[in-house]
Amino acid sequence: MVAISDKAPKLLGLKSLLNAYLDHQKTVTTNRSRHDLDQALKRKHIVEGLIKAISVLDELIQLIRESNDKQDAKNNIMQRFGFTEMQAEAIVTLQLYRLTNTDIQTLEREASELDETINSLNEVLNNPKKLVQTIKKELKQVKKTFADERRTNVERDVEELKIDMQTMIPQEDVIVTVSREGYVKRTSVRSFTASNDERPGMKETDDLTFFKEMNTTETILIFTEKGQYLYVPIHQLPDIRWKDNGQHVANLVPISPEDRVVSVIPVEQFHEDQFLVFITKNGMIKRTPLSEYQAQRFNRALVALKLKADDLVRSVDVTNGKDEVMIVTRLGYGLRFDEEEANIVGQRAAGVKAIALKDDDFVTSAFTFDPTQVKTMLVTTQRGAMKQVKVSLFTKSSRAKRGSTMVRELKRSPHFVVQAWPVTTESNAFVARTENGDTEHVEGGSIKEYDRYQTGNYVVDTDTSGMIEDVWPYIDHSQKK
16 A cells, blocks of 8 residues: 655555654654653753752742842842753742642652652663564553454455445436537526526527427537537536536537537437438438447547448437438439338447438438328428428338439439428428528428429528538427427
8 A cells, every 4th residue: 555654655555654653652762762851851940940949949939039020039039049941940930839848849759750860761771672662562452442343244255335326316307408519508497587588698590409498407419510428417507597508518528629519319318219310411321229338437538339430320310219310412302211221230230221322322311200190291402492391202111222203303402311301380480591501491281291302492592601511400498389
């Protein structure tokens, strides 16, 4: 163990530790004995002066009465009888009742005892054996005074003490937000309620990608497009006011500056019957039990799935194992199939092919859905066209197929799908951003339904605002919704 030895910390074994303790006790006993010897010698000197003073008592009293003050009396005593200053001080402060025969005997007895103490202390200081004997005697006295039965048991095999840290977390309902640019925070319900439905503190170019009331005992999984995920307990999120900007996830867990957040999954419990479905840009799908993403370490980014060098994660959804999958590509192909088409694999697996892509095509959007809850999806092209399309128009197939087209093929100024999002009662408003940085707020209800081959409504003037680069659901945090 580490202990202080010779005024410095050292790593000591049992023998070295005992020797260091004994050396320390020798130092302590020696210093104490020197101090006690000094005090005994001073006291003996005073006692000798008092005994001598009693032998010339009448003369002393006469001399003191003739003196002007205390200091004059001390000087006269020192000059007349040869007392030291210490003895003279003791004489002038002596009370008269101490001059009885009984007290004289007490002084003589004290002088004898002081001689014995001085001789004993000198022996301790000058004889190493006597010093060791003194230490032994004192340690035996400590044992006699404080000895009692051992209150703990020393056993070969003991039960490991496990502490459930979850039970030590104060439970509190909070508002958790994550922005598209990766800024995260938790906010007290009180601060949120006092916001009067203002948007949370964010950069002007940023927007919400996740908003939910959660408990501090719960967790969020933040997935990035490079195939990593961050396991973030809610109680470890920075507590920040609603109107203030959040903290970037890279300040919580280091991630690459080029990486970005693609999905945030709230988790109350890691159930075995829930799954995470991943879809990648190159058309791969992976399905893994949610429970495999329960982590013990929170200080680094973890591997969510294995990606090829040129691949990126497009979507991550949590399912009950019975949902359907919709995949949409840039060239306008859509493929619909049951999630059970993808076998369950481990956390670090790469997955299997989800859709057969043309050489110049890639996945722009993907989502899982319950067909009883999702009837249409909002499809947006780079030329500013939007339309709602019934998912039922896409015949359910098996994975690894090409799929059905959802945009008309044009040789001149063709349409390319930027995004496709499911339209639900909870997600029926969207934001479109152009290459010039302009944004357009679109209500899903204002976009009509079209068949797979129709272009749809032009909601953005691309001649002035530029081509559409991205579309995302608008998260309404209003307390009155």
